[in-house]
Amino acid sequence: MKVHEYQAKEILKSYGVPVPRGRVAETPEEAGRIAKEIGTETIVVKAQIHAGGRGKGGGVQVVHSAQQAQNAAKKILGMTLVTYQTGPAGRIVRKVLIEEGMEIEEELYLGMVVDRSEACPVIMASREGGVEIEKVAAESPEKIIKEWVSPVTGFRPFHPNKIGFGLGLGLAQVGKMRGILSGLYKAFIEKDCLLAEVNPLVLTKGGDLIALDAKMNLDDNGLFRHKDIAALRDLNEEDPLEIEASKYNLNYIKLDGNVGCMVNGAGLAMATMDIIKVAGADPANFLDVGGGATVEMVKNGFEILMSDPEVKVVFINIFGGILRCDTLAKGVTEAVREVKVSVPIVVRLEGTNVAEGRRILSESGLNFAVAIGMKDGAEKVAEALKRQ
Amino acid sequence: MSILIDEKTTVVVQGITGNEGMFHTRQMVEYGTKVVAGVTPGKGGQKIDGVPVFNTVGEAAAKTGANASAIFVPPAFAADAILEAADSDISLIVCLTEGIPTLEMVTVRAYLREKGVNLIGPNTPGIISPGKCKIGVMAGYIHLPGTIGIISRSGTLTYEVVDQLTKKGIGQSTCVGIGGDQIIGLNFVDLLTMYERDPGTEAVIIIGEIGGTAEEEAAQFVQEHVHKPVLAFIAGLTAPSGRRMGHAGAIIAGGKGTAKEKMEVLGKAGVKVVKNPALIGEELERILKAVR
DSSP states (O other), X not given: OBOOHHHHHHHHHHTTOOOOSEEEESSHHXXXXXXXXXXXXXXXXXXXXXXXXXXXXXXXXXXXXXXXXXXXXXXXTTOEEOOTTTOTTOEEOOOEEEEEOOOXXXXXXXXXXXXXXXTEEEXXXXXXXXXXXXXHHHHOGGGEEEEEOOTTTOSOTHHHHHHHHHTTOOHHHHHHHHHHHHHHHHHHHHXXXXXXXXXXXXXXXXXXXXXXXXXXXXOGGGGGGOHHHHTTOOGGGSOHHHHHHHHTTOEEEXXXXXXXXXXXXXXXXXXXXXXXXXXXXXXXXXXXXXXXXXXXXXXXXXXXXXXXXXOOEEEEEEEESSSOHHHHHHHHHHHHHHXXXXXXXXXXXXXXXXXXXXXXXXXXXXXXXXXSSHHHHHHHHHHHHHHO | OOSSOOTTOEEEEETTTSHHHHHHXXXXXXXXXXXXXXXXXXXXXXXXXXXXXXXXXXXXXXXHOOOEEEEOOOHHHHHHHHHHHHHTTOSEEEEOOOOOOHHHHHHHHHHHHHHTOEEEOSSOOEEEETTTEEEESSOGGGOOEEEEEEEESOSHHHHHHHHHHHHTTOOEEEEEEOOSSSSOSSOHHHHHHHHHHOTTOOEEEEEEESSSSHHHHHHHHXXXXXXXXXXXXXXXXXXXXXXXXXXXXXXXXXTBSOHHHHHHHHHHTTOEEOSOGGGHHHHHHHHHHHHO
């Protein structure tokens, strides 16, 4: 789960990581009031959406009075911000973060992720801050220091020493770095993060280290033990169909094509999208109704799938293992009868009781094209599209 | 032959009194797996389909000699269940549970390394040596005893591949679902090592997907250490960046972990990469004809 910058900063602040003074606003007036309270010469107004590249898209403005802050907020609030991470549709800005401006001497990078190969968290730091770390990693990997933190030792003073001195910071800054890294690590572990990033961490002209930006991705699997974090979910940042699907424990992701897919199991669902592409068509979505899908889940999944107006053909690809194909076929026919469907449906069933399942489909009186195998299924889908 | 499990494997089911545990215990026993014990704290002394239930894994292992464990415990308690099994010196742990917090698995992995215990999963359909033993939730009947090893990050996609093979009369030595999570136990390299040594395995199929670098590590290992033919399919060529595709571990992060990249690296390492998931069986048949 992603959270907004202002939420990530609140979490980090509660762990002793210094962040700029500021608050979030939902109206221009509120933005003006906060700017006045902060009272610094420079004020920064930042759009809050779950995507990077906000500055380039016009979502960040530096101003010099409370009135200007209010005006900037008026411009930003309600705008559709398009960045390299939002896709062409962009995101509507509903909140702005109003912060004090900083006199910046240098921009550094701090990040922490779970290293899958090493099976432990890794802290990354670099003096090349303010740019995408992936770019630094690709072009000059030697400029990134990595420190793996073993769960046996936990975070120890030698970790920040290696990082601070490794970056070539002075003694005073290494001391400050120790506090920041210790807070970042503690927040990461206690809140079940998958990623926590401070980019940039700025060194001010006054010699302070401050988290100018912050990003956190929380582990969905950990949310059951963090009600406070779960409450930070912003439904405005998610696709309405994806929200609907999540209510039924379905994994649905909206894509750009026009072949609606319903598959059981994530791997098979991805493979189905891939084979649709091989056949010359494009998937409209990823929809995994679960490796052990029930009839109920199939019905809910089908409804969500059909709510997408782009869908011109449906491809149902189910490998019934423990769940029998006859049960599934009944679910599919019930769902098709309940949801008004005007597009062709290609069904591929395989697994336990498949003959009975196919018989139910073909005798249902509904307009199914029954496919034998994935390849046949994808080709039938492509043919159906061509006929339209 | 087979790897990790065979007709001698004896299994304790952790969480045997739950719905899933009970259902799949029955399925495993029907397949021929020797399920010798179950564990649910507080329910020791009961019997499920004739299988004795104990309060702890330690007690179950001591009284029945179980050497493998199948875990059907809810996510909040599953990490503890793995640790308990390792603590009781169970040598192979298969954790079916989906949804264990990633950082819990960090601790679990460190302890498993210390104990030298093998873990399959979590978030896996399990492992099966056809005709001998199944520890997991896969439908047993689609499998056929034979000489092909399968290692997969997926569930139903593995069934798809197994089905393609079985319909061509090509059997499997052992099929392992390594799990769809970010942090898992045995990985591609660990299992490739075992298949390479197993005289009963003739060729290996790798079913990978987007996210992480496990396939790249497998590629390097194949190039340096594997002499048997290896075929690979990587799911998610059309998956968008930055989105989690069902599995917790299936995400392209920062442009890294794409299917295209993995296919290229595997191809360069001498692995036969199949782009069309419907043609995996056909390709393998071709490879077998060439080497036999």
